Amino acid sequence: MPAHNSDVASMFEELADILEIEGANPFRVRAYRNGARSVSGLSHSLRDLVRQEEDLTQYPGIGHELATKIKEIVDTGSLSALEEARQRVSPDLVSLMHIQGLGPKRVKALHDKLGVKSLADLQQAAAQGKVAELSGFGTKTQNSILEEIERFQGEEKRYKLAVVEDVAATLSRHLEKQSGVQKVQVAGSFRRRKETVGDLDILVTGNRPDEVMQALVNYEDVRQVLAHGQTKSSVIMKNGLQVDLRFVAQDSFGAALHYFTGSKAHNIAVRRLALDRELKVNEYGVFHGEQKVAGKSEEEVYASVGLPYIVPELREDRGELEAAAQGRLPELIQRKDLCGDLHVHTKASDGKNTLQELAQAARDMGYEYLGITDHTRNLSMVGGLGEDRLMEQMEEIEDLNAQLSGITLLKGSEVDILKDGSLDLPDWVLQKLDFCVCSVHTAFNLSREKQTERILRAMDNSNCTILGHPSGRLIGSREAYDVDMERVLHGAGERGCILELNSQPDRLDLDDVYCKAAKELGVKIAISSDAHQLGNLELIRFGVDQARRGWLEAEDVVNTRPLEGLKKLFKR
DNA sequence: GCCGTTTTCGGCCCGACTGTTTTCAGTCG
Numbered sequence: 097m098p099a100h101n102s103d104v105a106s107m108f109e110e111l112a113d114i115l116e117i118e119g120a121n122p123f124r125v126r127a128y129r130n131g132a133r134s135v136s137g138l139s140h141s142l143r144d145l146v147r148q149e150e151d152l153t154q155y156p157g158i159g160h161e162l163a164t165k166i167k168e169i170v171d172t173g174s175l176s177a178l179e180e181a182r183q184r185v186s187p188d189l190v191s192l193m194h195i196q197g198l199g200p201k202r203v204k205a206l207h208d209k210l211g212v213k214s215l216a217d218l219q220q221a222a223a224q225g226k227v228a229e230l231s232g233f234g235t236k237t238q239n240s241i242l243e244e245i246e247r248f249q250g251e252e253k254r255y256k257l258a259v260v261e262d263v264a265a266t267l268s269r270h271l272e273k274q275s276g277v278q279k280v281q282v283a284g285s286f287r288r289r290k291e292t293v294g295d296l297d298i299l300v301t302g303n304r305p306d307e308v309m310q311a312l313v314n315y316e317d318v319r320q321v322l323a324h325g326q327t328k329s330s331v332i333m334k335n336g337l338q339v340d341l342r343f344v345a346q347d348s349f350g351a352a353l354h355y356f357t358g359s360k361a362h363n364i365a366v367r368r369l370a371l372d373r374e375l376k377v378n379e380y381g382v383f384h385g386e387q388k389v390a391g392k393s394e395e396e397v398y399a400s401v402g403l404p405y406i407v408p409e410l411r412e413d414r415g416e417l418e419a420a421a422q423g424r425l426p427e428l429i430q431r432k433d434l435c436g437d438l439h440v441h442t443k444a445s446d447g448k449n450t451l452q453e454l455a456q457a458a459r460d461m462g463y464e465y466l467g468i469t470d471h472t473r474n475l476s477m478v479g480g481l482g483e484d485r486l487m488e489q490m491e492e493i494e495d496l497n498a499q500l501s502g503i504t505l506l507k508g509s510e511v512d513i514l515k516d517g518s519l520d521l522p523d524w525v526l527q528k529l530d531f532c533v534c535s536v537h538t539a540f541n542l543s544r545e546k547q548t549e550r551i552l553r554a555m556d557n558s559n560c561t562i563l564g565h566p567s568g569r570l571i572g573s574r575e576a577y578d579v580d581m582e583r584v585l586h587g588a589g590e591r592g593c594i595l596e597l598n599s600q601p602d603r604l605d606l607d608d609v610y611c612k613a614a615k616e617l618g619v620k621i622a623i624s625s626d627a628h629q630l631g632n633l634e635l636i637r638f639g640v641d642q643a644r645r646g647w648l649e650a651e652d653v654v655n656t657r658p659l660e661g662l663k664k665l666f667k668r
Numbered sequence: 669g670c671c672g673t674t675t676t677c678g679g680c681c682c683g684a685c686t687g688t689t690t691t692c693a694g695t696c697g
Contacts, residue, residue, distance in 0.1 A: 122680095123669070123670080123679085124669050124670090125669090126680075127670055127680095130669085130670075131670090153670095156670090157669090157670070157671095158670085159670045160669090160670090162669075162670085197686090197696090198695085199696085200694090200695095201693080201694060201695085202694070231688090232687090232694080233688085234687060234688055236686080236687060237686090240686095322685095322686095323685055323686070323696095324685090325686090326684090327684075327685095329685095330685090330696090340697075355683095356697085358697085360681095360697070364681055364682095366681095367682080368681075370681095371681085376681090377681080377682085378681085378682055379682085379683075379684095380683090
């Protein structure tokens with residue numbers, strides 16, 4: 097059984113859940129959660145680290161005990177402490193913790209007093225009115241449990257960033273229109289530009305808190321009100337997304353924004369730094385005893401703990417605080433740094449537009465070049481190009497380039513990587529192109545070893561300029577294929593192959609963690625839209641967001657180079 | 669269970685809201 101970092105993390109999380117239900121020392125529980133978080137933010141694979149006999153306790157939150165457990169998971173694929181814990185507390189019972197409003201104490205009470213063992217048991221007990229009879233519970237709790245069970249079963253837990261953007265924009269406008277509102281700002285993982293968002297955190301300043309809260313709970317798209325207080329309200333929108341609204345005072349805005357932007361791990365780390373200086377940080381400000389010393393702006397908050405401003409995208413407690421303290425925060429890439437796009441489809445395969453239309457759109461976006469990369473023949477269902485049609489397209493591009501001014505079309509192709517790692521078109525054709533994006537579109541189920549070898553072999557071909565959407569994942573619908581990304585990263589580095597950061601909101605592939613790893617290995621990244629129609633070209637901003645989360649600077653990304661510089665990077 | 673530029677023991681981030689209470693526990697972010 098493969099043991100990815102995420103497997104280790106989820107085992108630690110599950111163990112933490114069980115210990116919590118059992119009433120274990122809360123700090124011990126927290127230690128497991130910290131360990132899980134630390135592990136999932138790691139850019140190295142634990143399997144490799146263990147194999148290389150690295151000292152795992154060098155990573156934050158991993159001590160002797162967790163290091164031993166990680167070794168056990170990597171070596172055996174399971175964790176005996178977790179197996180034993182599951183005997184005591186069943187996974188079905190643990191899963192009840194994921195229902196909003198149910199924590200360890202209540203789950204334990206439901207189990208001990210009512211014999212609840214599963215979601216079905218709970219639903220039945222609540223429907224029969226037994227839950228309300230327990231001390232500490234009541235009719236309201238019982239009803240909300242029933243509602244939550246239905247919601248829990250019906251819907252996805254996290255939403256893609258691009259989906260949430262619409263809700264955020266319309267709701268922000270609605271709130272801004274309310275009288276007495278000065279400022280509306282979305283915080284949370286949305287502001288950190290995380291690829292998926294669990295809920296929307298919105299901050300409001302002004303002088304009529306009651307009315308703003310009222311405006312949210314009465315908003316037409318609200319399905320259910322979870323909480324409605326003086327300074328905080330929570331609602332569920334009709335699409336299932338939870339929105340938390342906070343009213344904050346003007347002079348606490350920076351502290352609140354920092355607090356609610358998170359991540360939680362980053363905030364905890366900042367508060368720990370503050371404690372060293374005998375400061376207390378909360379959402380109202382930074383305090384020295386009773387005295388408030390900062391809070392108006394986020395810059396103030398960071399300054400109070402001796403740090404420069406850290407942009408939201410970096411706030412994951414993945415080394416940004418240390419980097420800030422040492423004055424080596426990256427100067428992150430921005431949308432305006434991009435000189436072109438290197439992955440675009442036309443009508444020739446599964447795109448919607450002509451070369452001319454795309455060229456014009458790219459020029460209007462201020463690009464210097466646009467890489468045309470239609471699919472190849474292996475993807476016959478989307479009209480993939482064989483060598484004849486590709487040769488024709490190359491001619492077309494050359495003719496068009498002769499007429500166009502202000503934009504250059506690059507002759508490219510998104511070449512299928514076949515099952516054995518060979519490329520879908522012969523070398524003599526590929527050599528005529530300016531560059532190739534090579535991608536896996538079939539045979540996702542190969543073993544880890546075979547999939548990895550397949551991709552390495554594809555990169556062996558010097559015509560493979562860019563490895564397209566390297567993991568193949570589709571957020572929320574398809575797992576990445578099983579591939580040793582560490583080896584792929586090293587392989588790309590050794591061969592001078594560029595890795596793509598595909599900007600489609602459901603791909604964002606490479607992800608942030610591997611972008612950072614690639615950067616550390618000196619592997620270059622191409623941020624591409626993978627546009628299939630004109631409107632898709634702008635999706636590239638989501639790629640830029642993800643790149644920023646991956647610590648990438650302009651120099652790490654090939655398509656920040658003007659055309660001549662780019663062409664040099666294409667040669668390998 | 670983790671951690672340490674006072675420490676290897678004794679700390680460990682902090683506040684709002686809800687429901688069930690009669691002053692607070694549980695949950696959440």
